[in-house]
Amino acid sequence: MSGLKRSGGIFDYDQRSERLVEVEREMEMPAVWDDPERAQALGKERSDLDLIVSTIDNLTAGLSDAESLLELAVEEDDPDTVTEIESDLETLDAELEKLEFRRMFSGEMDANSAYLDIQAGSGGTEAQDWGNMLLRMYLRWAERRGFKAEIVELQEGDVAGIK
Known part of the structure; x- marks a missing residue:
């Protein structure tokens, strides 16, 4: 050090x-x-x-x-x-x-808001479930780091997860 x-x-x-x-x-x-x-x-x-x-x-x-x-x-x-x-x-x-x-996160623009778009794309239920896992992971990461996180729009998957 x-x-x-x-x-x-x-x-x-x-x-x-x-x-x-x-x-x-x-x-x-x-x-x-x-x-x-x-x-x-x-x-x-x-x-x-x-x-x-x-x-x-x-x-x-x-x-x-x-x-x-x-x-x-x-x-x-x-x-x-x-x-x-x-x-x-x-x-x-x-x-x-x-x-x-x-x-x-010390740059001039780093204090500004950011949007994160998670799309399952092709892959069916497994891809939608993976998208949901990513969503939860990013929300927890933001919470632990003291960032304000808000879901603007969410479309549930047919069986599980998010589209």
Whole structure:
């Protein structure tokens, strides 16, 4: 995970960290508040950058701590500490997945609504049943991720599923 800071890549830590400093410096200037729209845009950008930078800092620190504790646990032959470290690493991995998910939906248009059209097409009852499984899967995915999902139109299949 130390590569999070050095590698650039999808999180581009160095660039985001530098931009965060620039934005904070710009927000400290009194003239920025003369343009409320600009001030609001800078505030949102600062918030987004701070979330990413602080999350990467926390992940890096957590991994470093886990590495140090693991070395001590191995030296002391302490399986309980190793188990606790594994739990901590799972938590760090979950945080990394959340960060990656936020990165995937960080574009200018990503806050807008989307339509998903599921059509069974040809294949009869099995295709209609598969379409219904996909519908349930996407609805659950959206619910778990905190997205609002709504069925606009639905046509039931003849025997099972959806058309």
